[in-house]
Amino acid sequence: MKKLSYETLKEQNYSGYLLEDAPERVLQFGEGNFLRAFVDYFIDVMNEKAGFNSKVVLCQPIRSGLSDMINEQEGLYTLFLRGFQDGQEVNKKRVISCVSRCLNPYSDFEAVLECASNPDLRFITCNTTEAGIAYDPSCQFTDTPANSYPGKLTQFLYRRFQKFGQEEGKGFIILSCELIDDNGKELEKCVLKYAEQWNLGEDFIAWIKKENTFCSTLVDRIVTGYPRNEADAICEELGYKDNLIDTGEIFGFWVIEGPQSIKDEFPVDKAELPILITDNHKPYKQRKVRILNGAHTSFVLGAYLAGQDIVRDCMHDDVICGFMNKTIYDEIIPTLNLPKEELLDFASAVTERFKNPFIDHALLAISLNSTSKWKARVMPSLKEYIKRQGSLPACITASFAFYIAFFNGHTLTEDGLVASRKGNDYTVKDDKNVLEFYLAHKDDSVEDLVHAVCTNTDFWGEDLTALEGFEAAVCNYLTQIREKGTYEVMKSLL
Ligand SMILES: NC(=O)c1ccc[n+]([C@@H]2O[C@H](COP(=O)([O-])OP(=O)(O)OC[C@H]3O[C@@H](n4cnc5c(N)ncnc54)[C@H](O)[C@@H]3O)[C@@H](O)[C@H]2O)c1
Ligand SMILES: O=P(O)(O)OC[C@@H](O)[C@@H](O)[C@H](O)[C@H](O)CO
Known part of the structure; x- marks a missing residue:
């Protein structure tokens, strides 16, 4: 040819x-x-x-x-x-x-x-x-x-x-x-x-x-x-x-x-x-990064551990899609200052875009460098929600536990940190220092692991245990994940 x-x-x-x-x-x-x-x-x-x-x-x-x-x-x-x-x-x-x-x-x-x-x-x-x-x-x-x-x-x-x-x-x-x-x-x-x-x-x-x-x-x-x-x-x-x-x-x-x-x-x-x-491009950037990328980073790791592989299939699962929508509409949008209508329109377009029948967007591709992504794309919504509502956003908090569970690997190779999903290996990809950190904490108890992650100021630029109730709530979610899996945790939050 x-x-x-x-x-x-x-x-x-x-x-x-x-x-x-x-x-x-x-x-x-x-x-x-x-x-x-x-x-x-x-x-x-x-x-x-x-x-x-x-x-x-x-x-x-x-x-x-x-x-x-x-x-x-x-x-x-x-x-x-x-x-x-x-x-x-x-x-x-x-x-x-x-x-x-x-x-x-x-x-x-x-x-x-x-x-x-x-x-x-x-x-x-x-x-x-x-x-x-x-x-x-x-x-x-x-x-x-x-x-x-x-x-x-x-x-x-x-x-x-x-x-x-x-x-x-x-x-x-x-x-x-x-x-x-x-x-x-x-x-x-x-x-x-x-x-x-x-x-x-x-x-x-x-x-x-x-x-x-x-x-x-x-x-x-x-x-x-x-x-x-x-x-x-x-x-x-x-x-x-x-x-x-x-x-x-x-x-x-x-x-x-x-x-x-x-x-x-x-x-x-x-x-x-x-x-x-x-x-001023900033309001548009904030809308896109917090809603679209923020949605990706907060549901993808939990969805992967629940057995999904691509974004579109997640959109056809009522629990995962419900979790994502709850995160967007109840926990991210209330933290943004743009006109509500515009935010709602953007969010609804995002769900449609994620359902695109032609796009096989791999969850593992999105998972790349999730530590810096969680900090840039999700953490600002967490902090703003706490500031405005005086309480923790449940789905975003759970998403942090999904992130920890996803990164809880056991073997470091040239490709990344090998972890297991339902008995099958997958590779976590992130900066070397992040992977080495998780390797060093691979056998930690829930409490020790969550504490080590939350207090890692290199990752977050601050100590997340200073957010009232956050560490305990993440421990609770991670315990539930270990007992019954991420899917059940998502379901319990709907
Ligand atoms: N693919 C998407 O949907 C999408 C959407 C919006 C933004 N982005 C961003 O665009 C970027 C590129 O995505 P892509 O899909 O084109 O990937 P790609 O792998 O096809 O291209 C990567 C490009 O970045 C360059 N590059 C890689 N590492 C570099 C480095 N250290 N210094 C300088 N240049 C470097 C490569 O030479 C190449 O030109 C990503 O950072 C991604 O976050 C991607
Ligand atoms: O491309 P990344 O790895 O920075 O992030 C993964 C996705 O969130 C991202 O590719 C979005 O699909 C994209 O930013 C949409 O414009």
Whole structure:
């Protein structure tokens, strides 16, 4: 079978939208599934509907990645967005043609730096996971490339400054998509730190601040990536081999914090895209992280221990879905300040999104790094609920016991901490220090384990035993989990 290329599509008389040649106006750090199903999809639609006429040059942020595969397919890949829209099942296929090529800075960093000499380049987009926006002082200006993403970006911006530093309007609009708080501002802070550390000069620092706009953004779309189980059948139907098929839900929402003038250059309205440009992205972020991600993190670990494997099946189980809804409607929403109607609409859409018949969202995938996720996504609801109601939120408190039960593994391997569900092994994945902690406490009594977890200020940034009644309530739930399982605990809370 022929592989996907412009030539293959021509031979097939492909009649969908394609943009073979256009100036590279976007540099993107990150070539993963999420960016390709979200940012690059939006750019592709802007090209088609709003004359954006831009290609995206990708830069692989770490040593291993997809650059060869992407270049072999001339940047083309097939995206499937699937789910329900207005009560109808929808399966939208689109060949994305906005990507020109993918550069690997570890084999040819100069090729990346050369992009800085392209006068058309105007946007930088990125998603380098929660780990990517980090300041690593060991990075040097002379490294080819600096290992950290902000280090690479600083090297790139310096080349731009050298080339166009005297001209106005030649800096970048930088759209950061990482799921950390204030992603754009954090990225800017790291870049400025490198500029200082590397003595790149006051003029460069002034240019960074004046000519570049670092936007913090909130992203929302469930992206499930390459459909391993269906890929052969899909390629058969497409009539070409596509190693980069990407899949996700239809829902998508991008909130960009920045000046309205961005729209003059980034025609999101003209292309009728679900992209909001606003002076404050935080309420949207809070709504999404607390409700959607918070729901995931609070029910997924208990549901996994109850025998479930994917999100959709949980939505068809009255007990688990009931537990999740109770958590959202009774314990999370009352802690948020946005208009109630908006919160309820968002929450009800979340349940529908989780039921998406096309999305097999694995509970184990969501369980990755649950310690920091529980802290960022669930703990703020716990604390705000206590502050507002003067009592403990039962489901959220139980979810902490689910988290402990899930992490109560017995053997550390290269892959993670091995634990058992109903006699079968699964692997807990989290930072090494977290896994080592749980290994050291593997044989603790309920009381000792809960006490050790609650008082681990490295995990939570504070001592959770200071929350009145919390430790005792978690002990009670963990005891019940050990006696009758997470499912019965969820049931008892409905
Ligand atoms: N998949 C989703 O539904 C979804 C939705 C919203 C946000 N996200 C977030 O997007 C991120 C990427 O998800 P994905 O599905 O594209 O995964 P992926 O594995 O397909 O891609 C990961 C990308 O991150 C880069 N990367 C990995 N570790 C890095 C590091 N230490 N420093 C710099 N770059 C690094 C990789 O090079 C690659 O480009 C995740 O952090 C996820 O939380 C995912
Ligand atoms: O992607 P993670 O691992 O940060 O979190 C798991 C899910 O909560 C997450 O992927 C959501 O589905 C996504 O954030 C929806 O936009």
